[in-house]
Amino acid sequence: MSDNDLFVPATAPLAPASVEAWCFAFVDGQLLLQEGQVLRPSEPPAAAPRHYLGRLGALDSWTMRLDEVPSGWEAHPLRAAMRVLPEPLMALASRAAQVLEWDRAHAFCGVCGTPTAPVPNERARRCPSCQHTVYPRINPAMMALIWRGRELLLARSPGYTPGSYSALAGFVEAGETLEECVHREVAEEVGVRVQGLRYYGSQSWPFPHSLMVAYTAEWVGGEIVPQPGEIEDARWFDIDELPGIPPRFSISGHLIRDTADWLRSRG
Incomplete structure (x- = not known):
């Protein structure tokens, strides 16, 4: 990680404030971009409700809510905007959206x-x-990618892009550990049993306020039985014949690709 990618969170600007500032401005929940870039005014509109996020590299960063889109800028759904931002700004956009929604709610x-x-x-x-x-506050949620030999168990929920599949996921219940959540959700959503849970990584996810904690797990028994109303389809896919999967801006995209590479390396 370069110094320009280092983010230091704070609730008030450090002295002296940077001349320019990353500014994540939202109108009706959509992020403002100009030619694919995040708004960077030297002086954010004084009347806009805004929150200081911290410093990314040498620049301060703010988030704010505007009533209308300024001339020359375009409003984009956050999920779509995050796809075109470099990773440090993608993470900041996620933080910005969650801070604004927490403040509003x-x-x-x-x-x-x-x-x-x-x-x-x-x-x-x-x-x-x-x-x-x-x-x-954030809501912890687990993600589980199940493997069997050279196969991955992928599923799709109603509303997914046609032909797209992903790993299983679900929210942690009160009094439940992450590992208990993995076993419960896997059993509920597809009816199989797993073993050998391995932590993969985590990602802050602003849809709506989640911390996605990803695991891999080895299938140990059971036939796939999709949960009615939750899982539209679930099946085993060979690692060289995967369907449409999430892009790398989401942890599920990394998890699936990296696990497929690991299984190939095992021969």
């Missing part, structure tokens, strides 16, 4: 309904009446 206290206020020097909102404090 907690403008009022969830306990007593009083308008909340930002907490100085913290990423938090506090109720002045009952002192209930809310920090940005």
Whole structure:
């Protein structure tokens, strides 16, 4: 990682502030781009509700919500915009979207309904009446790629792009470990049993507020039985005959490709 890719999170600008700043501006949940680039004004609009994110390389970074798209800029769905951004900016766009949504969703206290206020020097909102404090939260979710010999078990949910498949995924329930979640979700979604869980990696995922934790697991028994309403189709694919899979901007895209390469290396 180069110094330009190093991100240092913060809630207030360091001194001195950078002359230019990465600015992740959103209109109705869509990210503003100009010729595929993130908006970088030296002085963000003063009237826009904005939040400082930290410093990426030598530049400060902000996120803000605008009422309308400025002249010369285009609004793009976040998922599509993330595909065209380099990885450091992709991660920042994810962070920016989640901070803005957290701020919007907690403008009022969830306990007593009083308008909340930002907490100085913290990423938090506090109720002045009952002192209930809310920090940005994420929902842990597991992802499991099951392998058997030279095959990978891939599935598709209703609404996927036609012909596209991915690894299994699901949210962690209260009181459940990540490993317990893998075994439960695999059994529920496709009806098979696995062993030998291996941690692969994680990715912050802003759809809506998740931390995707990815594993590989070896099939140990059971026939595929797709869960009605959740899994439209699931099947075994040879590593040299994979269907459409997610692009590399998502951890599932990396997980599937890297696991296929690993299985090829085993012969």
